[in-house]
Amino acid sequence: MERTLALAEQLTANGQWREAVDLLAENNRRHRDTRLERKLVDFRLQAHSAMDWPQGGANWAGTWEEARPGAPELLVIEAGDFNAQTLAEGVLAHGALIVRGLVDRAVTDELIEYIDNTIEARERHDEAHDSPWDYTSPFMEGRPNKFASKDEKKRAKVKKGSIWVPESPRTMQRLIEVYESIGLRSILTEYFAEPPALSVRKWVLRRIAPDSMEAGWHQDGKFMGTDYNSVNMWLPLTECGEGANAAGMEILxxxxxxxxxxxxxxxxxxxxxxxxxxxxxxxRWPLAHPHFNPGDALFFDHFNLHRTAFGEHLTEPRYAVESWFFASSGIPAKQMPLLF
Ligand SMILES: [Fe+2]
Known part of the structure; x- marks a missing residue:
């Protein structure tokens, strides 16, 4: 362990950030270790700004001008048909894409446990105790601190609130393994025509109580700006939406x-x-309120108009992971880029 960490530090000193991250990630895959996981958060945060990100070719799969608008309804496909082409068709020509069964049930169950562990650790203030679930990297600016608040009203907001994935190092590393296993790295690299990046602010774990307050219709581009290419993967871990007891998503x-x-x-x-x-x-774009099974994934970008579909009849909490990917060369700095 000491030797692995020392070697990784040496690699970063030589500017070999990708190699350092791969070394730690591989070791951690074999034997999960909090020190590796926390170091991976630090390295991924530092790596993005230390590395060069040349702009991708003009021929990214998502060239908007070339996408022929399809019917004004979500494109729904099976996991086996998921690739850069269907991603472009769904996100750009149809406004959104659902990939059924993209992540296995065993994995979504595991991730629910990870979110519970993360929230509990956060409520107990485990940060200082070498927790794999609760960490503030010195390379991260700020942190949503609603959990720490003594103010009851602020704590209540946590019901519909969120934890940044990099605040939970074990979850972060596990999610990256999951993303690789479903082919996201190669699909997004082809889609953007350059490597995808993640960000601290737009990579979020959510456990939403059924009685949370109504959320507003919004486009994420409204507060992130629009001068970049993005894809959001919204991954529900709970059955939700139309006909279910947990809040789904309403989408135009x-x-x-x-x-x-x-x-x-x-x-x-x-x-x-x-x-x-x-x-x-x-x-123009009829409302969709799809039913989701755990592991069905919804993809759209920063122009999509959506809101969480709360309702009085809901009885179950909804677990989900929201992951915004950006073309590495254009990711807005204020989102705090992370090496994927
Ligand atoms: Fe959103």
């Missing part, structure tokens, strides 16, 4: 590249789209 499969008017009538926040605007948009 937006097929255009525009940011709609926010605030105004019926909008709860200045970044949410008000009801009258949503009603107008529904005429």
């Amino acid at each position: 499969p937006v097929q255009s590249r525009e940011i709609f008017e926010t605030g105004g009538e019926g909008a709860a926040f200045n970044w949410t789209v008000g009801k009258p605007v949503v009603e107008e948009l529904k005429k």
Whole structure:
């Protein structure tokens, strides 16, 4: 262990960040260890800014101008048909893509346990005790601290709240293994025509209580800007959505590249789209409220209009992982890029 860590430090001193990360990741895969996992968070954070990211070719699979709009409805495919082409077709031509059965049930059950461990560790303030579930990297700026709050109201918000994946080093490393096992690295590299990056701020574990307050309709591009290429994979770990007892997602499969008017009538926040605007948009892109089994994945980018589908009848919490991937050369710095 000491030797592995020393060797990895040496590699980073030579600028060999990818090699250092691969070395630790491989060792950790064989035998999970908190020190490796925490170091991997530090290295992945440092690596992105230390490395060069030349812009990809103009021929990225998602060249919007070349995507022929399909029917205004989500594209739904089976896991075996998931590749860069179907990803582009779904995200760009249809506004969103569902891949059924992308992640196995054994893995989604394991990830639910990881989220519970993470939340419990966070509530116990395990950070200082070498926990694999609770860590603040010195290379991370800020941290959502609702869990630590003594304010009951702020703590209540955690019901619909979130933990950044890199705050939970074991979960982070496990998720990267899962992403590799389903082919995301090669599919996204082809899609972006350059390597994909992850980010601290837009890589989030969620356990949402059934009685959380209603969330607003929004486009993530409204607060992230639009000058980059992205793909979000929203992975529910619980059965949810239409006909289920946990909150799913309501989606307008937006097929255009525009940011709609926010605030105004019926909008709860200045970044949410008000009801009258949503009603107008529904005429162009009919509302979808899909049913999800654990491990079905939803893909869309920062122009998609969506909200969590809360409802009075819900009785179960909903577990999910939200992972935004960006083309490495263009990822906004304020999202805190991470080497994937
Ligand atoms: Fe969103």
